[in-house]
Amino acid sequence: MKNILVSFSLLFCTALNAQQNKPEFPFQNTALSFEQRVNDLVSRLTLEEKVAQMLNATPAIKRFNIPAYDWWNEVLHGVARTQYKVTVYPQAIGMAATFDTNSLKTMADYSAIEGRAIFNENTKQNKAGSRYTGLTYWTPNINIFRDPRWGRGQETYGEDPFLTAMLGKSFVNGLQGNDPKYLKAAACAKHYAVHSGPEPSRHSFNAVTSDYDLWNTYLPAFKELVVNAKVAGVMCAYNAFKTQPCCGSDELMTHILRDQWQFTGYVTSDCGAIDDFYRFHKTHADAVSAATDAVLHGTDIDCGNQSYKALVDAVKQGKISEKQLDVSLRRLFMIRFRLGMFDPPSMVKYANTPTSELESPAHAAHALKMARQSIVLLKNENHTLPLRKNLKKIVVLGPNADNGIAILGNYNGTPSRLVTVLQGIKDKAGSNTEVVYEKAIQFTNDTLLVYSDVSSQYSIDGKKGVKAEYFNNKELAGDPLFTRTESDIDHFWQEGEAVTDQMKALNFTARYTTDYTAPTTGDLTFEMDADDGYRLLIDGNEVINAWQRNRFGARSHKLQIEKGKKYRIVVEYLQTEGKANVRLRAGNFIKSDFAALTNRIKDADVIVYAGGISPQLEGEEMRVNYPGFNGGDRTTIALPAVQTELMKALKTTGKPIVFVMLTGSAIAIPWENENIPAIVNAWYGGQSAGTAIADVLFGDYNPAGRLPVTFYKSDNDLPSFEEYSMNNRTYRYFKGEPLYPFGYGLSYTNFTYSDLRTAATLSPGKNVTVSARVTNSGAKDGEEVVQLYVAPKNEPQLVRALKGFKRIALKAGESKVVSFTLTPQDLSTMSTSGKTIPMSGKITISIGGGQPDLKIKTSSGVVRKDLLVSK
Structure with missing residues (x-):
């Protein structure tokens, strides 16, 4: 009898719990598909509730226990703008210099883990809805860095569409995870699509380019992320394209993104971009017409929280139907459902990520690894580098020597510890070496x-x-x-x-x-x-x-x-x-008194000058107007003259000089290239920048970073900044001689290429395998970035194009055969209507440590072959 009573009691409690946990509405039923749940939820919302959910800062819907949520978050090179201490990796342009898709994927994976930890902790503390705590990240920035004067180019993966696409895809895969049901985090490709400055006029600027450039330069990376990487979101840009604001562009938003590419994810405006329709572009009369047009073009979120409020009146005035709003609402709630926001944490494997993951040892180690990988050795005459470790006195000078802001870049988080260039050198040199520091100058003047x-x-x-x-x-x-x-x-x-x-x-x-x-x-x-x-x-x-x-x-x-x-x-x-x-x-x-300075440091064994520029000078719509800079952009690519003048004074000491250049963009340094024996480009290297730089300077790490942008000789090499034509821009179309070419970088060892193998004739529509042997012919272990370029003879506009790259490690004397598979897409160009056109006639394929015909002293024997495409 007792057992019967116990069984009855358990049965009653189970039934009671089931009744208590029974979903009140279908959208709460986890047994249903996401699509069914989303459709049910949207159908229950009032017009006012729907409109409020189309703002970046969405209010709670208390009657359905739906918490507030802010879509706006950033994870450019680590979780950004959060109050928590997080891991900060090199700026995006520095990560591009690694030419390592695996490293970038790991970085994005680790960043998503830290973002999940922050989101979970805020949810526990009932802080949902605050900005920079959500799981929808407005990254990566895959705009093409077409002109080095653009201040936000540091946020991109450089000037090449193929490199940008491959790195961007790796980032999306790492951030969004591989769970078949849930997203770890939601990535967002921005800024769609023809967007790269000028910053001061971006709210009213009208970008004009040819259809050839549109399809062959500005769109390929977006297509790769939308069609193949299945990126969750896209952000449309501030500027207009062919007179229509990008967020209301017939061509970009409707014909290409939604119709041709069949994008089903969400689109957010850049922040305030819908307001720009009527405030600056003057293409629309008011918020009602701007909001209506943006939604009809597929823009689901108004970042800025202003213009879309007018959608309530737009519906009531018959300008747009409520059903059209439902299209956007279904996209938005689908993302939130896929992120597991409406399911119990026990069902979502990412929902239990603890805050102990923040700044974990593995994440910190990867930040250092990527900082090392990003460093590009531009010059090393007379084996100035690596430095000996028994030096008596090292003098460290310059505005970036002890600059924690510079190494963090922009759109950054804050780590517990930063290692500047100065600190890295001090840590490496040890107690027996005297390290003397003076700032000496500012970036643009000699008055401190x-x-x-x-x-x-x-x-x-x-x-x-x-x-x-x-x-x-x-x-x-x-x-x-x-x-x-x-x-x-x-x-x-x-x-x-x-x-x-x-x-x-x-x-x-x-x-x-x-x-x-x-x-x-x-x-x-x-x-x-x-x-x-x-x-x-x-x-x-x-x-x-x-x-x-x-x-x-x-x-x-x-x-x-x-x-x-x-x-x-x-x-x-x-x-x-x-x-x-x-x-x-x-x-x-x-x-500053340069003569007195040089006299004070004349007994140094080596002088390390840490200069260049910084995020204090270049970035997004900044309040900066120092000589050479304007509103976040640069008015010249030349290194500020005062820095060259200081290095001229330092040269009179007769001491070895190492120029460590921190920058987010290409800088013209013709005098330095001729007169300074060692030049290292270190970008904005993240929390461990100083350690990585010291590792390279003292030879504990053999540098192998490669330039993701062309370093031109002077402003004379550049067309007008506002000109969006790719004619004579980037290595793919530049007819001149660069100072340092795209893909360039030196090593402390030497690599030799031989034995290129591939078919003599290419068949249209089929893959082709290309391989070459790479040998470390030097005395040191090292890494090499093997690069494959294609140059079609019947494509007069195109000089050559990167179509493959692999970063490999080789011990001294070791050889490896590196293989690439070229797809029909790799051996094609795009027509002015977006159709694939196979290359025809003779094609030159080359494999080497850089572009063919461009000398790299530590990488020799570029192998090439002329192939014929059969009809």
């Missing part, structure tokens, strides 16, 4: 602001410190949300990070007030360092005003001070998006 700690002179209301008032609005309006006393004006927050428990660093303002008491009589220069908007007032007078995002204000102000006198200092700060940082420093400008 030597800072003083003036915080001890700050007081407010009789107490030491600064009165800090924080406002939860963008106008410094009303009473502050909270007020506190701080010791100084010096803050950095990632967007969305807690300023206090009361406020996050997003869309806020702050006012900092203090009295500065001058300890001496003389001059003192106050310098502002801040993103977004800022103002500096001294004794009620506005001396710096850069409150508007697009307003270029001064960053410093010289004040005549009198001993014992008080000066009321007020800093006002506006933060809208991205990281939040505000800092006020003070000191005096001092002009």
Whole structure:
């Protein structure tokens, strides 16, 4: 009887639990297909709820227990803009220089793991819906880096469509995972499609290019990610294409993306791009017409959260049907269902990823590996490198020597530890070597602001410190949300990070007030360092005003001070998006004396100059107007003249000089190429950049990075920046002689090529195998990037095109046969209507450590063969 009662009790409890867990609506039933569940959910939403779900920041739908969600997140080279400490890999252009699809796939996989950990932790803490915590990442940037002056080229995989496509596909595969049901994370190919500057005019710019260039340069990578990699999302660009805004382009959005490529994923606008329809492009009258047209062209999300709010009126006015909105809603909810957001964590293997995965040893090791792989040795005369490890004195100079910002690039996260160039050299040199550091110059001038700690002179209301008032609005309006006393004006927050428990660093303002008491009589220069908007007032007078995002204000102000006198200092700060940082420093400008500097360092064994440029100068729509830079772009590709002048002075010491160049784009360095014995291009190398650079400088790692862009000799080699024709652009069409060609890079050993094998005649529509033997003919172990190029004789516009690459490791004296399979697509070009046209006649195929006919001193014997395509 007891057993019967127990059995009955268990049966009753099981039935009760089943009743309690029974789905109330079909969309909650995990036994149904995603399509069935999505259709059911969308059918239950009101018009207003539907429109709200088409914004990037979607509100919760409480009656269905659907949490709020913000689609906006970034993972360009590691999870970006998060308040958590994360692994930061080399900037995208540096990862492209690895020519290693496996490394990139692993990096994306590790980044997705860290992103999952952050999402899971925020879900546990009921913080769902905050920006930069979701699983929809607006990466990769697969625009073609057609012109080195574009400031955002650092975010791309370079100038070549094939390299970009292969690396982009690897990134998508790594990020999205291989689970047959669930996405690990959702990638997004951007910015679709003909987009690469200028930054200052991107909201109104109309890009015009030929159909040949459209299909053969600007679209191939997007097609690869959409059709083959099955990328979850696409972001349409700010600019117009052939007079239509990209997010409302008949050709790009309707005819190609949705109709020809059959893309079923979601499309988001770039942030504010729908507003641009009527604000800057002037192609639409208002938000109603802009939003309607964008949705009808397949743009599902309005990043910016403004224009699509007008869709409610658009439906009521008969401009668009509610059923058309449903098309977008089904795409959007399908992505969220595929990410497992509506299923129990027990069903989704990624849903239990812990925060212990953040900055795991494996991730940190891979960041160092990729930093090493990315470094390109441009010059090494007289075996200047590698350096001996028993040097007595190393002098490290330059604006990038101890610059943590530069190695992080843009669209970055924040790691627990950064290793700058200086720190990497110190760690490597050891205690028996004296390492001397001086900044020496700024990037563009030889006058340095030597800072003083003036915080001890700050007081407010009789107490030491600064009165800090924080406002939860963008106008410094009303009473502050909270007020506190701080010791100084010096803050950095990632967007969305807690300023206090009361406020996050997003869309806020702050006012900092203090009295500065001058300890001496003389001059003192106050310098502002801040993103977004800022103002500096001294004794009620506005001396710096850069409150508007697009307003270029001064960053410093010289004040005549009198001993014992008080000066009321007020800093006002506006933060809208991205990281939040505000800092006020003070000191005096001092002009560098190159003669005195060279005299001080004349006993050095070697001089390492770390220069180039930085993300402080190039990037997305920046408030920068230093000589040679404008709004994020560059006005010249030349290395800033002051850096060349310094290196000329350093050369007079007679000491070996190593130029370590940090950059996100190609820099013209003709004097350096002729006069500096060793040049290393290190990009923006991520958290372990300094360690990787030191490993290369001292020979603990044999460099094998290759240039993913052409380094031209001067501005004279470049067409107009605003010209989107590919004529005489990039290695594929450039008729001149570059300083350093695409695919170029040296080694500490030598590689020799021989024995190219393939068929003598190619049959249209069939694969062909091409192989060659590669031998490490030098004395050191090393890696080589084997590159295959195709040059069709009957294609007069095209010089040659990369169609295969493999990064291999060879011990000294070792040989390997490297094989490539060329597909019919590889041996074709695209017509002006997007049709595949097989190459005809004679085709030259070459395999080597770089392009044929271009000398690389550590890679010889490029093998080539002329093949005939049979009819």
